[in-house]
Amino acid sequence: MNHSLSIPALTEDLSRVLIDADTIDRRVNELARKISADYADTDGTLLLVGVLKGSFIFIADLARKLSVNHVVDFIALSSYKGDQSGNVRLLMDTRENMENRHVLIIEDILDSGNTLDYLIRNFRTRNPASVKTAVLLDKPDRHCVPITIDYLGFTIPDVWVVGYGLDYNEKYRTLPYIAEMFPQA
Ligand code: 5GP
Ligand code: MG
Secondary structure, eight states: OOOTTOOOOOOTTEEEEEEOHHHHHHHHHHHHHHHHHHHTTSSSOEEEEEEETTTHHHHHHHHHHOOSOEEEEEEEEEEOTTOTTOOEEEEEOOSSOOTTOEEEEEEEEESSSHHHHHHHHHHHTTOOSEEEEEEEEEOGGGOSSOOOOSEEEEEOOSSOEEBTTBOBTTBSTTOSSEEEEOOOO
16 A cells, blocks of 8 residues: 555644554554455455444454455444443444344453453343454553453553544544644643
């Protein structure tokens, strides 16, 4: 891919590029190859469930590199930040039925783990054939709940990151790279 003509510059909020676009692309390719191999012999169509909004670019890139049949669906949640109880609320459910299907949750970033913990428990009540997770970024220092990530993009330090789907107050979601923000006041 040639990004050389139009790489958006860092603004004053952003301290550095943590993962550049080519590195992301190569890693997403590797994940897609692994996922395609792992699901090659399973029955039925793989159901990808992207967690809105942060995963929309990751799921778009990943899905287009898969060589197994799949359908794309989305779910929207809200979490109460600053609330240590880990309360997660369902804002929009999937449209697809999960019964007897292989489900792969596509998430942008694993922080406390509350979101994925909620989703995995919720999906398991729907009698899927399997539930696995693909997560682009993991902040292991922040976990409060143990979560198994089946397909992980990158491990990152405990910093706020934006770009490639991730935002800060809805800004920076469509940056082609993942950037680290300066700590906000
Ligand atoms: P968890 O439930 O694991 O604490 O939180 C996961 C969600 O928190 C992610 O899906 C994302 O929406 C948000 N989040 C956590 N860390 C970051 C970050 O560094 N940048 C952005 N943009 N979102 C984050
Ligand atoms: Mg998310």
